[in-house]
Amino acid sequence: MKNTSKKLLYNLPAHSGICENLQLLRVISSSESLMIDFGYYAPLYYDRGGWIHISKDTFVRDNKTQKKFKLIHAENIPIAPTNHHFKTTNDWIHFSLSFEPIPDSVKLFDMIEALPGDKTDFNYFDIKLNSKTAIELQNQ
Numbered sequence: 001m002k003n004t005s006k007k008l009l010y011n012l013p014a015h016s017g018i019c020e021n022l023q024l025l026r027v028i029s030s031s032e033s034l035m036i037d038f039g040y041y042a043p044l045y046y047d048r049g050g051w052i053h054i055s056k057d058t059f060v061r062d063n064k065t066q067k068k069f070k071l072i073h074a075e076n077i078p079i080a081p082t083n084h085h086f087k088t089t090n091d092w093i094h095f096s097l098s099f100e101p102i103p104d105s106v107k108l109f110d111m112i113e114a115l116p117g118d119k120t121d122f123n124y125f126d127i128k129l130n131s132k133t134a135i136e137l138q139n140q
Contacts, residue, residue, distance in 0.1 A: 006031075006104075007028060009137050011135070013129060014130070016125045019119070020119050022038055024037075025038060028137070029102065029129065030101065033072065034060060034099045035096055035097070036060075036097050039093075040052060041092050042090065042091040046086075048088060051086065054095075054113065054122065057071075060111050061110045062109055063108040071097060073098040097111075107128065107130075108126055110125045110126065110127065
């Protein structure tokens with residue numbers, strides 16, 4: 001069961017799986033949601049950097065039980081089929097994905113946009129929540 005008074009921040013959590021041009025920046029876990037923050041830079045192989053979006057079916061999966069937690073909100077990135085179009089190959093976008101809250105016992109999880117997925121899908125595996133490096137945030 002989740003402690004309703006705790007909000008924990010995990011900066012640059014360890015993980016496997018590299019998504020092209022996407023950087024996992026931090027995870028914030030609370031009783032309300034699991035929020036994952038990303039930075040994405042426009043690819044050089046498109047004249048104007050191309051586009052991105054996130055699938056409405058993106059989920060988080062507990063590595064131990066395989067239980068799935070649904071995407072509940074996307075901030076600063078559109079839900080497919082709507083796209084964010086970059087203007088140049090120098091553009092960056094920061095965005096956050098919020099999922100249903102995970103139990104405190106979950107310390108290793110995956111974030112899956114599509115399976116089996118390809119290099120353009122935002123899939124991260126074995127995201128580790130290390131309690132030794134967690135920062136407790138004050139509730140506001």
